[in-house]
Amino acid sequence: MADAAEPQASPVSTLELKQAADYSKDGADTCLGCHDEDSAFPVLSIFKTKHGSRTDPHSPLAQYQCESCHGPVGEHGKKRLRKGENREAMITFTRGNEIPVAEKNAICSSCHEQLDKRHWAGSSHQTGEVACSDCHKIHVKEDPIRLKQLQVQVCGSCHQAEKLASKRFSTHPLEYGQMGCTDCHSPHGSNADKLLVADTINDTCFGCHAEKRGPFAWEHEPASENCALCHNPHGSNQPAMLTQKVPFLCQNCHSSAGHPSLAQDSSRLSTPYASSSALLLGRSCTNCHSSIHGSNHPSGSRFQR
Ligand code: HEC
Ligand code: HEC
Ligand code: HEC
Ligand code: HEC
Ligand code: HEC
Ligand code: HEC
Ligand code: HEC
Ligand code: HEC
Ligand code: HEC
Ligand code: HEC
Structure with a gap:
């Protein structure tokens, strides 16, 4: 790990520097000794998601497990720390930490490269420095942003104006799960302006209001x-x-x-x-x-x- 005086090493280069030997031998079991559902940050729900699949060879669990995303454990898992010693850091995705967004995203894209190739690169969320993990929650059974009835809240946490508009007198039925922001917008990017799902505003509307075409x-x-x-x-x-x-x-x-x-x-x-x-x-x-x-x-x- 970098000396405190040195500039912060980027996680991806840290990943490259650490050798395969720095990955734990026991995978998730190593982590679960200290991190479980009763920890300050509960982690176990990931096993109820596709990332926790033991049968899919592409899933993290079939690879380096927790370390597929958080990087090799190295000294982080040390049982006893000397007085004054800090626990070696892991790669974190929490918003507001100092790891550059592009490098957090590179970890997700290493497995989700198809998505990257489609529209993500150059999309306003990519250029606006939004991390995959700003939208997606990994350690929950159901990812809130993928539930249409919660998108007003989750997308709206950054897009206040649209969230406020959704409370007005006349609106699309966004609050009840009948419709979500993603009925009109492709969050990963699109060919159209404003991340619209169709080529133009009108084509987007005609998807449901065909009689107006x-x-x-x-x-x-x-x-x-x-x-x-x-x-x-x-x-x-x-x-x-x-x-x-x-x-x-x-x-x-x-x-x-x-x-x-x-x-x-x-x-x-x-x-x-x-x-x-x-x-x-x-x-x-x-x-x-x-x-x-x-x-x-x-x-x-x-x-x-
Ligand atoms: C010996 C106990 C122990 C083991 C084993 C352990 N951790 Fe931790 N981990 C901690 C503690 C304690 C913290 C809280 C950070 C602190 O306060 O130092 C932490 C924090 C973290 C964080 C938050 C970021 C950070 O660096 O503070 C992540 C992510 C993390 N651990 C992932 C893992 C993963 C993945 C594994 C298994 C490969 C693992 N941990 C194994 C004790 C452990
Ligand atoms: C080691 C490979 C790997 C890494 C790293 C990885 N994923 Fe995945 N992810 C998968 C696989 C495999 C699936 C299941 C794909 C499927 O069934 O279509 C998946 C599924 C998903 C899904 C859909 C879940 C569902 O229920 O359909 C989301 C969202 C997702 N990943 C986001 C992320 C994000 C965000 C990151 C980075 C923090 C990430 N992934 C890192 C392999 C990975
Ligand atoms: C602005 C929020 C947002 C960002 C940023 C974002 N996603 Fe998503 N993602 C979504 C939403 C919403 C869905 C559900 C789409 C739907 O139901 O039409 C989704 C679906 C997915 C899925 C499953 C369905 C599919 O399209 O394959 C995967 C995998 C995924 N995202 C991975 C990623 C990765 C990797 C990144 C970063 C490169 C990322 N996402 C960035 C909001 C986001
Ligand atoms: C697919 C990538 C992925 C895998 C695999 C994964 N995590 Fe995470 N982890 C994340 C993301 C992203 C976050 C940020 C919070 C969220 O999205 O739920 C996170 C948050 C955490 C945190 C809180 C860190 C903080 O910043 O305070 C801990 C601790 C942690 N994970 C431990 C683990 C352990 C232990 C495992 C294995 C059982 C694991 N993670 C597997 C992506 C992953
Ligand atoms: C019925 C379709 C529809 C739904 C649902 C929808 N939008 Fe939009 N959105 C649009 C259209 C069309 C535009 C482009 C308007 C224009 O350029 O005049 C737009 C523009 C935007 C913009 C860009 C605003 C700007 O000033 O550049 C944001 C941000 C946005 N939408 C976020 C959201 C969020 C968040 C949700 C969910 C709460 C949502 N939208 C739901 C159709 C929709
Ligand atoms: C973590 C914050 C964050 C979240 C969550 C988020 N966005 Fe964004 N969004 C941004 C940023 C940053 C931009 C770029 C804004 C800019 O450049 O003004 C953006 C831009 C947009 C635009 C305008 C695109 C354009 O080309 O002008 C639309 C539409 C949009 N987001 C829709 C969504 C939808 C739908 C969701 C939920 C699925 C969502 N956003 C979730 C931060 C976020
Ligand atoms: C954004 C500008 C715009 C708005 C708003 C608008 N119109 Fe029009 N309207 C036009 C244009 C352009 C034409 C075709 C040009 C023309 O023949 O004068 C037109 C044509 C018409 C015509 C036929 C005129 C003719 O001479 O054949 C009527 C009637 C009409 N509009 C009524 C309305 C009503 C009622 C509203 C409000 C509900 C409305 N318009 C709102 C731009 C607009
Ligand atoms: C010139 C202004 C104008 C434009 C442009 C316009 N509308 Fe309207 N729209 C109205 C007015 C005014 C009403 C309310 C009619 C009433 O009071 O009976 C309305 C009502 C509606 C309604 C609800 C009632 C109904 O007729 O079903 C829908 C849905 C609708 N518009 C969709 C669209 C779509 C889709 C487009 C683009 C193809 C569009 N509108 C373009 C003025 C416009
Ligand atoms: C995913 C389907 C979908 C899309 C896409 C869509 N709408 Fe709607 N729209 C609806 C539904 C559902 C309603 C509510 C109908 C009802 O309450 O009877 C609605 C209602 C409306 C109304 C009438 C609201 C009222 O209070 O009477 C207008 C106007 C409207 N939409 C305009 C648009 C415009 C403009 C677009 C494109 C930017 C668009 N819609 C795209 C599904 C959609
Ligand atoms: C009482 C019924 C009625 C109402 C209300 C009405 N109109 Fe008209 N409008 C007509 C008739 C009838 C014509 C055709 C006149 C003709 O053919 O010479 C017309 C023609 C028009 C034209 C075509 C150009 C012209 O001057 O002949 C426009 C534009 C127009 N109306 C706009 C509007 C707008 C905007 C409103 C609301 C402020 C409105 N109308 C309210 C009955 C109405």
């Missing part, structure tokens, strides 16, 4: 272009996850004077447009323009049918 005889340009122009998929305080209330939403783009597309208020009842205003009282644009996502009706050019 069209083709329509009369397309409403923004709907064919980008659903997120009008909807916040993470949730909003307007009905139907709209980014703004109707008519204001529509008036971002439509503001022709004279037509009811102007915001309505009681003052307009006495204007020359009084009749149309009266018609509009208490109504919204979508009461008349109801096929707002596009229309296949022969006379649906104004999305009224």
Whole structure:
């Protein structure tokens, strides 16, 4: 182990420096003498996961066992320490320690190289220095991030804005396990912006809202272009996850004077447009323009049918 005065050796080079002889002879049994379910950090649940499989030759348990991830035990397992002596450190994955993220991830990727090859390299989580172990828990029977109903909490621990949005009036059913963040995002990377599961925002939505795909005889340009122009998929305080209330939403783009597309208020009842205003009282644009996502009706050019 490096002298205290020397710069911290990186774990991977430590791994390379340590010889095969530094791995324990008895594998996990060596560790379990001191680490068990009653330890400050309970470790045994790993045996209920795929990493604890004795039959899969690729699993850690079939290889260096605990040391496949934590590195060779070396002097760490020494029974008695001299006064003032520190226990030799193991590789740890806990967030906030000084081991570089890339080196922690290299340990996971040494077995999960397929995943690495697919999209991980260059993805925003990789370049954003997120460790595999920031998302995945290894020493639990069920990894929380893989349970859809917990993703709001787990992903949301870093993505506060999206977590807050999921508590608003109108949301996708993210809280009950029907849907998770991973229905729309690929956490390991994707071909699309924002880690989306499909190539575009609209294709992502069409995966479940196929009826909005069209083709329509009369397309409403923004709907064919980008659903997120009008909807916040993470949730909003307007009905139907709209980014703004109707008519204001529509008036971002439509503001022709004279037509009811102007915001309505009681003052307009006495204007020359009084009749149309009266018609509009208490109504919204979508009461008349109801096929707002596009229309296949022969006379649906104004999305009224
Ligand atoms: C003789 C007892 C003993 C044995 C054997 C032992 N450990 Fe530890 N280990 C400890 C103690 C005590 C700590 C707490 C660290 C400290 O306070 O020094 C620890 C801490 C750790 C940590 C936290 C990181 C660190 O370095 O502090 C990891 C990871 C770890 N041990 C893994 C293992 C693995 C894997 C094995 C088997 C290959 C193993 N230990 C064998 C006693 C032991
Ligand atoms: C010694 C090889 C090895 C190492 C090192 C390793 N894994 Fe695995 N991992 C496996 C095997 C084998 C499986 C089971 C694959 C399967 O059945 O498809 C697995 C499965 C998984 C799964 C899916 C579990 C499930 O229930 O389906 C996750 C998540 C995972 N590993 C994450 C990690 C992370 C994070 C690290 C680094 C901290 C890591 N692995 C290190 C070999 C390894
Ligand atoms: C941003 C969080 C996050 C990060 C970072 C992350 N994962 Fe995952 N991982 C997930 C989620 C969520 C799933 C479940 C995906 C699903 O159900 O669609 C998953 C699934 C897996 C699986 C099992 C399914 C599969 O795709 O093979 C393995 C293995 C895995 N991850 C390994 C890793 C490794 C190795 C790393 C680091 C290189 C890593 N993960 C980084 C969130 C993450
Ligand atoms: C697949 C990789 C992997 C294997 C195999 C593995 N661990 Fe871990 N271990 C981790 C990760 C990642 C963490 C961080 C906490 C978590 O994700 O659960 C961790 C956390 C720990 C900790 C707490 C360390 C700290 O930072 O305080 C101890 C102690 C520990 N493991 C011991 C063991 C023992 C003993 C074994 C064998 C029975 C073992 N580990 C097998 C990946 C692994
Ligand atoms: C129904 C699909 C959907 C679900 C579910 C979803 N997202 Fe998104 N997310 C999107 C879309 C679409 C974008 C891109 C929006 C844009 O670019 O206007 C996005 C963007 C993001 C961004 C980038 C924001 C930015 O400003 O760049 C983050 C972070 C994010 N989502 C996290 C999450 C988290 C965390 C969850 C789960 C709580 C989640 N998302 C659930 C569709 C979804
Ligand atoms: C440990 C913190 C952490 C966790 C947990 C986490 N993320 Fe991230 N996420 C990040 C960081 C860091 C970035 C890069 C942000 C940046 O560059 O602004 C990011 C970026 C993103 C982006 C935006 C991608 C882009 O290209 O702009 C999306 C979408 C996202 N994460 C979704 C998720 C989802 C879904 C989960 C859960 C499965 C998750 N994240 C879990 C830290 C995290
Ligand atoms: C994995 C499937 C899935 C995906 C992908 C998906 N949705 Fe949804 N969406 C749902 C479900 C389920 C509901 C709730 C339906 C219900 O409550 O009747 C819903 C409801 C909605 C609602 C109506 C909410 C309300 O309060 O009436 C809107 C708007 C919506 N989604 C927009 C989008 C947009 C935009 C995207 C793409 C960014 C998208 N959805 C992607 C499954 C999905
Ligand atoms: C021009 C703004 C706009 C765009 C762009 C838009 N929507 Fe909507 N969407 C609305 C409005 C307004 C409502 C509420 C309709 C109402 O009040 O009856 C709505 C309602 C919905 C609903 C719930 C009610 C229903 O009709 O099923 C879903 C689901 C939905 N939109 C999905 C989508 C998808 C998917 C896209 C992208 C293809 C999209 N929207 C693009 C304005 C828009
Ligand atoms: C992001 C900008 C945008 C938003 C928001 C938007 N539209 Fe549009 N809308 C357009 C564009 C672009 C066209 C096609 C260009 C044109 O013909 O003027 C269009 C066309 C229309 C048409 C047909 C116009 C015609 O002349 O044939 C109607 C009706 C319409 N929109 C109603 C609405 C309503 C109602 C809302 C609110 C629910 C809305 N729009 C929100 C951009 C938008
Ligand atoms: C009472 C029913 C009604 C309401 C409410 C209504 N419209 Fe219309 N809108 C129409 C009719 C009818 C037409 C077709 C006029 C024509 O063909 O000359 C039309 C046409 C349009 C057009 C096409 C361009 C134009 O001026 O002819 C746009 C854009 C439009 N409406 C937007 C809106 C917006 C935005 C709102 C909400 C602020 C809204 N409408 C509310 C009935 C309505």
